[in-house]
Amino acid sequence: MEPAIREARPGDKPFIEEIAKLTWGGEDYIARVFDGWLGDNFYVLEVDGKAVGTAKLTILPCKVGWLEGLRVHPDYRGRGFGRMLHSFMLELGRNLAEEGKIEALEFATYFLNKESISMAESTGFQVRAKFFVMGAPAGETEEPFVVEPSISDITLGTLPVGWRFLHRCEETVEWLRKNAVLYELNGLRFIGPKEGATFTALDPGPAVLRELMPAMGWVAKGRGFDHFDVMIPSAMGAVLPSLRRIGFELWDETEEPNVLVFGRRI
Template sequence: MEPLIRKAMPEDRPFIEEIARLTWGGEDYLARVFDEWLGDNFYVLELEGKVIGTAKLTILPDKVGWLEGLRVHPNYRGRGYGWKLHSFMLELGKRLAREGKVEALEFATYFLNRESISMAEKTGFHVKAEFFVLGTKTEGFELEEPERVEPTLEDLTLGIIPVGWRFVRRSGEAVKWIRENAELYDFNGFRFLVSKKGTTFTPFDVGLATLKAMLPAMAWVAEERGRKSFDVMLPSGVKPLLPGVKRLGLFLWDETEEPNVFIFRKKPS
């Protein structure tokens, strides 16, 4: 029986929850965003009545079609289903480009996700930017409450801004989107960003002293959201500071001295 790619439906939830439970050691966010994603270019791959894969295209500021949520159930990997979903989403991107809704396709992936990187390279994507993502636990800090503030264009001091695992370009349209999807905090004059539902933080000053000052406030936000650990996304330019960053209590998920998050981009043609 040929697999079918169709829009996700509410009754797909049990299948999505199973895929999420078996991905990233059960830490996958897919089940948490299921209701939010329904009806918004969220697709599943169905085989013999069972959903075994997912993929999503989110339109971000400046007409970027952001590809995310590409998953294949572990029992069905290695059979080309990831390629089938990826190809389907590229065709969707072309259609949205013809409709004037999308001007570029982008996605982010971890450096060890070799299958996604291979698909990107074979389908015309190029690396647009690189970041480091590091983790830590809240218990290592004396929690300090930051002040919630409204973001402005002046706050966005990075050309490419991580908002969780989505990345937007600095623009007025991005400011509006960030206000709807993220929260900006100020702690003693230092500002950092975090998506409304996540605990991956983006500091807008990445010096060692300022990062050290912000970490207790980030830990406070993570604890408020019921999490005992959190991540920090830093631009690739911090590479010379990595030894000092690690001394602050942050650790790379996997040992590497190179950026471990890649942002890929291509024109939808």
């Protein structure tokens, strides 16, 4: 049977759970979001009656089509299926642009994901932002306050919310109210998605992060994680030694930013 790309169905979930168990050491989030993604530009690549790959397009504020969830089962890699899914999503993006729903496609990837980077560069994507993702154990904790976001809270030109990266516009504020949580401790604020444990301090300096670590740890533990990650803008690269001294570590040792945000107009 020829490979075919189609919308994901409820019956695909066992196959997606298998892919998740074999991705990122079993820590892939795809299985957790499967139900919520159904019916919302979520596609699978079917081979011999089973879903062996996935891809998702999420419409974000400021008319951005966010590409995420591109996966191929390890047993089916090396056969061009990742590029097939990527090309399909580009065509979907062009259709949405013709309908006036988006004006650009963007996605983020880890710096070691050479295949995704190669596909992006060969299809007109360019890096538009860079970050360091660093992790720390959830040690001593302190409960933060939850506050309502406003446009003044979007202090970064590109705002990471977990592994999605948003532009600054009024529409983003409404999106944050529905899809993220803004926390405050001792007058300092950080933001994260409603699930997971990847956060962004609105002022990402070492002193601020040191103050916020107990609050980030509190949120992480409440969600079942014993560690959490933070996104640090690439311009803060010089403070990485200070962040290491207070307990943060890079996933892989590198002098360069390890999270790349790509984009292209369509």
